[in-house]
Amino acid sequence: MKKLLSFVLVAMLALGALPAAFAVNEDVEGELVIYTSMYVYDMIDEAIKKEFPNLTPGVSGSFFAYGPSGDLMLKVRGEMAAGRALDCDMFMLAEPAFSLELKEKGYLEPFEVENAEEILRFPYDEDGCWYPVRVCNMVLAYNPELDESWAKKGVNIPKSYKDFASDPTLKGYISMNNPKKSGTAYAAIVALTDKYGYEYLDLLRQNRVMYDASGSAAISKLQSGECAAIMILEESILKYMEDEAKRGKEVTNLKVIYPEDGVILIPSTVMVVSDEYSKNVNSEAAKAVAQWLLTDEAQQLILDAYMHSVVKTVSGVPYNSVDTDGLIENAIPVDWERAYRQEEEIKGEWDKRVTQ
Amino acid sequence: MKRTDRLPGAKSKAPLITKIALALLFFAGAALLFMGQRGREDFSRSEYSTEDAYRTIYALSRHTDALWENVFKGDFASLGEEEKDLRALCASLASSLWDRQAEGGASRISDIFEKEDSEDVCKLLYPAYLVNPPKKINPSNRKLIVSVPEKEQREFRLRLLRCALDDTLPLPEEAAAAVGDSTGSDRQALLMLSYFISANKDAVGEDVQAFKQSVRAKGAQLTAFEEIARGKFNPFRQFVVTHASAVMLLGAMTMADVILLFAFMLSEKLWKFDVKWLLMLLVVDFLVFFQLLPLLVMLWRVFSVDGAFSFDNLKSIYTDKINLEALKNTLIAAFSTMVLGTLIAFPLAFLVGRTNLYGKKLFRTLFVLTYMVPPYVGAMAWLRLLNPNVGSVNVLLRGIFSLGDTPGPLNVYTLPGLVWVLTTFYYPYAFITISRAMEKMDPSLEEASRVSGASPFMTVLKVTLPMMTPSLAAGALLVFVAAASCYGIPSIVGIPGSVHTVTTRIVEYGQVRIDDATALSVFLLAVSLIFLLLSDLIPAKKKYITVSGKSVTPTVVDLRAWRVPLTAAVGLFGVLVALVPFATILTTSLKTDIGKSVFTAGNFTFDNWKAAFTDRETPMCLTNSLVYAAVAATVGMVFSCTMGYLNVRTQLKGRSIPAFLIALGSGTPSVVIALSLIMTMTGNFGVDIHDTATILIVAYMIKYMMMGMRTVVSAMSQIHVSLEESSRISGAGWFTTMRRVTVPLIFPSVAAGWFLIFIPSFYELSMTTMLKSAATKTVGFKLYEYWTVTSQQMSCTLAFGILLIVVLLNLLLSRLTKGRFSI
Secondary structure, eight states, X not given: OHHHHHHHHHHHHHHHHHHHHHHHHHTOOEEOOEEEOOSOOHHHHHHHHHHOTTEEOOTTSOSEEEOOHHHHHHHHHHHHHTTSOOSOSEEEEXXXXXXXXXXXXXXXXXXXXXXXXXXXXXXXXXXXXXXXXXXXXXXXXXXXXXXXXXXXXXXXXXXXXXXXXXXXXXXXXXXXXXXXXXXXXHHHHHHHHHHHOTHHHHHHHHTTOEEESOHHHHHHHHHHTSOSEEEEEHHHHHHHHHHHHHTTOSSOSOEEEOOTTOOEEEEEEEEEBOTTTOSSXXXXXXXXXXXXXXXXXXXXXXXXXXXXXXXXXXXXXXXXXXXXXXXXXXXXXXOHHHHHXXXXXXXXXXXXXXXX | OOGGGSOTTOOOSHHHHHHHHHHHHHHHHHHHHHHHHHHHHHHHHHTOSSTHHHHXXXXXXXXXXXXXXXXXXXXXXXXXXXXXXXXXXXXXXXXXXXXXXXXXXXXXXXXXXXXXXXXXXXHHHHHHHHHSOSSOOOHHHHHHHHTSOGGGHHXXXXXXXXXXXXXXXXXXXXXXXXXXXXXHHHHHHHHHHHHHHHHOTXXXXXXXXXXXXXXXXXXXXHHHHHHHHHTOOOHHHHHHHHTHHHHHHHHHHHHHHHHHHHHHHHXXXXXXXXXXXXXXHHHHHHHIIIIIHHHXXXXXXXXXXXXXXXXXHHHHHHTOHHHHHHHHHHHHHHHHHHHHHHHHHHXXXXXXXXXXXXXXXXHHHHHHHGGXXXXXXXXXXXXXXXXXXXXXXXXXXXXXXXXXXXXXXXXXXXXXXXXXXXXXXXXXXXXXXXXXXXXXXXXXXXXXXXXXXXXXXXXXXXXXXXXXXXXXXXXXXXXXXHHHTOOHHXXXXXXXXXXXXXXXXXHHHHTTOHHHHHHHHHHHHHHHHHHHHHHHHHHHHSOOOOBOSSOOOOOOBOOGGGHHHHXXXXXXXXXXXXXXXXXXXXXXXXXXXXXXXXXXXXXXXXXXXXXXXXXXXXXXXXXXXXXXXXXXXXXXXXXXXXXXXXXXXXXXXXXXXXXXHHHHHHHSOHHHHHHHHHHHTBTTTSOBOTTSHHHHXXXXXXXXXXHHHHHHHHHHTXXXXXXXXXXXXXXXXXXXXXXXXXXXXXXXXXXXXXXXXXXXXXXXXXXXXXXXXXGGOOHHHHHHHIIIIIOHXXXXXXXXXHXXXXXXXXXXXXXXXXXXXXX
16 A cells, blocks of 8 residues: 555656656757767667757767767867867766866856755866766776686785785786776776875786776676786676676676775766857757756666766666765775876876886 | 861960960969958958858848848838837847847947947847847747747737737737746747747747857857848858858969969970869869868978977977887888788789689688778787687697696787787788789790790799789888778787887877877878888889780699698688688677687577667668768779879879879878868868768778779789770770770779778778767777677677678679679
């Protein structure tokens, strides 16, 4: 009976709320293009189409123009260098450092998110130029099926980022994304060099870290036994695990290690391009979509895309993950100002200490 | 009149007419340049952010004028005494709107209102409300307003105007929802907006968006609205201003073309408009505009600091230790790949093309297979075979030689590893070029050598090899340039082992500092230029005519006792470089877990194939790739044939310019081509092809046209001019000679050239990533998407799919053209 009552109540609330929400979003019209580095965007794309029935997506029928963060940054910088408007109206990029740059160069339009301070788990721009919209979580991963084989070789599976770089048994058996290509890998390097100093890079070199252009290449190294542990975004492993489960596999051969010295949380941001530089001069629509992305409903889709939610009222976690607030408590902080201001220096140190 | 009718000693007037025509053309170009310059000045005074603004404003102005004459004027007049009040209301609403837009806006309106006819202010309210209404009317309420039947519309509009003037009057039913419970000026504004919507049902969001896009700055918007209201546009001025860059460019190019033509005519003392010259100018213009201009713009960024010429950018880049290492690695890798690739390609081409080796057709297909898949996919396969820890070949070798569990003995993440993978992917460039030429070779010289007592080996060494020099040089150059400017393989094989090349450094730089990326690419440009000059020097010393008649059937060398062992050796090579990597790609695409054998229970699956080919984007990506690659290959071959003919068959001065530009494009790193196009093809030089299929096609042509041109040039250089001369002497015109003699002889090479452009364009990645829009996604990018984020299995699936498509296409065309049309 209780269940029935609560169902009726929820249904009534939903029905009551629906026309109001619909009426507001129906006013949003025109074209909109969003540059994103988020691979799993289909669900959100479909949801925007339903939520904003008068908004027209780009020519391909999708609001999202996808590209890996490094490639997207290269494209955006090319567009900026051309001194013309950008080819998008919104950004959903990997990490806030690029948001700081875009803000400083005047490309962004400030917008308000109601009660932002109360609802958001992560800091946002005080002028409203960017807000976190999803959380990418940099972790370690290993292949439990090969535990025995690694043990036979005397290789220890790392428990922390420190082990990852400093345990000599892992020498030649570790991999991570190239921080000069991947925004999230760069964020991880910023956090780790903040915590352990640039010496962390020396350790990575000593342990002969391999740096790949993609997460999927790193996963294949883990599966094949080429590497014992990899530094990777949690979402890549979670997606893999759910895909495996869907195939009916009970025990997955990849597992996440939540490092003891803390995970690295990267609050990926949403930004609205100012009318002066946007493709469709439709900042009003972009703001409406950006605000909607921070609603509970949209955040649920972020969870479905294997990322953590930035909104406090969304208590769920991505498939097979752990509590978001718990992760935040133990996370290694990332100094985004440093990530932006000292990008050249940090990448230079990477070159000097790891690449050379 | 026949030529012989002319009296001896009579002077033709043609040179004079030609010179006058040239002078007129030159002045026309100068006039265009001048007009464009004036247009530019007008534009910069207008404060508009893009030249499109003029076009949009002009269109809106005409629209507004038409509406005023046909609708507003009549409606206003129908109000009688109240018309004056309505005009005053329009002025007041416009003032308030203006004030919201910019400080001092209201006083601007009152100026207009006082000095000009109030009609302007009323007209002005329409576009201003269309673009920036103070209150919005949502689409459903808009639908209600336009739902009023045609016959009742005028009455409906008049009621709206009256309601705007008198807030006690009841609202028409259809407008009630739009106005809601607004009062005062908000109500008046909404009623006026409803009036405009009703008066102009066709006003669509596109007009508004186009206006906003072209007039981005708010201050400039006010000027634009004013201009629209006053409608003071001169169509000619509007055209020149909106096309200022294009007009200037057309003028400059016309002048440059005239100067070139004059130089050609002067050098040849032939004062007539020869079709060959015009063709060459067409190609030159294309290359200058789409390739040279963007590169020069990029180079200017490299050699300038704060607008002044400087070497500072270059200095900082070329003193960096890692960059120097990358330069060294690039040179070593490209040179080694070239040498190794040519050393492999020549004997293979000879064995497959000129001997009685078993299974020649099969081998031929096998050896060009690696050209048909994206290099980064092949690199992935080699990674799985040669990685030091668990690479299949290493595991096998460790087993055979009892080497224990230590990594190795082979390591793909090294410079030799990189050279090996590059060689396996780029030797087909040399193989295709050499084997085509070999098939067209005149056998009489070899026969003479054999008759004179030389052994087959000595004949190859002393006769075949020297005769093959142009093709060898062309093939080697292709391999070198492709290997030096390759990004996919070094990014996968080199970077994990800290083996950097110039291209990987360029891409890394490009994400942060584009100018540094460009500065580094200067090296690749310089290297490709040097190699281009070198490769031109070699064949220039001697003539290597190898085809002197149409029915050429090269002698087949009997391998005798060597037939079986050589077949086995070639077979082993084929298995190693083609079958094993492709089998790896295929088996990977059929696996659930990439780490386990495909035969492990539960690991075999077709899910990846199902997922890749039911992906909603796959059909679009495949169609795009097929169309773009086919267009690039076809136009590219038209250009290549033109250039090939001019280069080999004429003594035209400056004929090497386009060939030089084509080679320069090929040696330019893909990422630099893409960046330079983004920076210049966005309307700032009169052409805006950003985010279109055209920009991709242009990029593919620039990058891959050399493959086509080299193939055609090398084929053409082996066909003796006497064949064409006999045709001309027998009375055939130039076109007939081309159609009946030259084209049939070089057709297989043209077909090969077409494929050589088509295939890499089909799966191109580096440029596509930057130049594609959501609608122009290609299969190469889709594959990369799978590779970077989805799974290696899915990317291998698509890669194998691409391979199948290309092979089938090749086979199909080969069948249809009875073996004449294939690689």
